[in-house]
Amino acid sequence: MKATSNEQALLRGLAGNDSAIIEQLYKENFSTIQAFILANNGSYDDARDVFQEAMIALYEKAQSGSFVLTCQIKTYVYSVCRRLWLKKLQQMGRFSHPVDNLEETISVEDDLEQHAKHDAAYAIMDRALKSLGEPCKSLLEGYYLQKMDMQALAAEFGYTNSDNAKNQKYKCLMRLKKLFFAQYNIGE
């Protein structure tokens, strides 16, 4: 089934981090996933983690320009969660025969491979940021995550002017880059 225009709008909302749309997606899909995980040896916490990871995988797809969803969001999320959870069960050695509620599933192997790469890069960046130390960590987070401008950053961190802040930010960024590439292999 082709994604309807309504579903495309939902995906655009997700790509834009629109909290109302994300809430709608959450409401429509979470309980199905929860039922699936609970029926397959999982807990409420597992359901939450797996569901949020699937939402991130969907978000990554929605962000990339070449994205075409060939099925309903519901089916996609269910397929990703199912794959993620069965993999996790296997890792824990608790694999049992999956219990399905006859939901439709699609193959999501390629997408999940892509997602695993993103996830690895995310983890490396996270570690690099954490080992950066203060004030670099807060400075970079302020600029890149909270999108503060140089003026605000200068005031916040007590630099005399925005040029000083910018200079300091650049030095921090270079250190972060070094830490990041120490672990991240471009060839991969």
Added chain:
Amino acid sequence: MVVEHAMFLQQINDYSAIKSIKQTLAQTHQNLLERGEISNSETVSSSAKIVQLFHKYKKVASIAASVGGVIALFISGLALYLSPVSHNNQIQQLSNDIAAIKKSQQYQGKLINEVKSKLPAGVKFISGGSGFLIDAKGFIVTNAHVIKGTGAIVVDNNGKEYVAEIALIDQEKDLAILKIDDADFTSKKSLPYSIRKSTTDLGEEIFTLGYPRNEIVYGTGYLSARTGYEGDSLSYQLQMSANPGNSGAPVFDNAGEVIGVLSTREAQLEGVVFALKSNNIYKIVRDYNEMNDGGKDIKISTRSTISRMSRKKQISTLESCVYYVKSFDK
């Protein structure tokens, strides 16, 4: 270098985007949980989904549909209530439940009347399975779940009935010992088979004789795992077909040695059967002998005299040592 830097900036932007979506997701989850629109229960609850579907299909939902739903729920509830409770729905005990074999019991009832049943008057026959001799004096081993009643009668392969008393029940190992206590019973000189003390290896070809119906039935298979359901080290996993009534049947290896007692099967998978390891028989016999010091000791034979016989010959020798166990309640 420029390319590398551009890529690095891309990575930072990706990172911050994912980080903020993660925050949004966590926040959303919290909000929905507080408003009760999703539940954090550990039990499978479909109410959220029902509400969801209701909102989605409000317009098409009709009273007729809900009446239908109520009836369906009522019927499935009734079916659930009336169906026998098994202690684990993943595995299935292979004893016969009377409700399930009502039909064959009518036929049996006739048969029993003809030969003047030894079932005491006014008792109900509630479960059945198989059992086999472990001592020629008339000691029979079967599964504890076969003996649901207060007493039992055993039937040999010629349809002859003997009254037996329950000598020992070990619910934990799921084994029971019956003692034939009947003047008509003539004890054999010795048993043709032995009972294995050590464990058996994977791939061992096995066969069994049991009473899934009123007549003795032969089945074969192989040993497929050293442990039973969910790693239960008291049992083996076998690949063979087994049916209700096979519970308590002996599992023999090619040499005619008893390596286990058939007990349960996996409900969802065809041909996956579990058998209690034969060394458990030694354990309960020891318990029994300790309880009854002197006089009525059970001696298990450790020599098999049928090891070199052809399979047909083995079966015809073994047949007379395997019994149909019927448990009754006053």
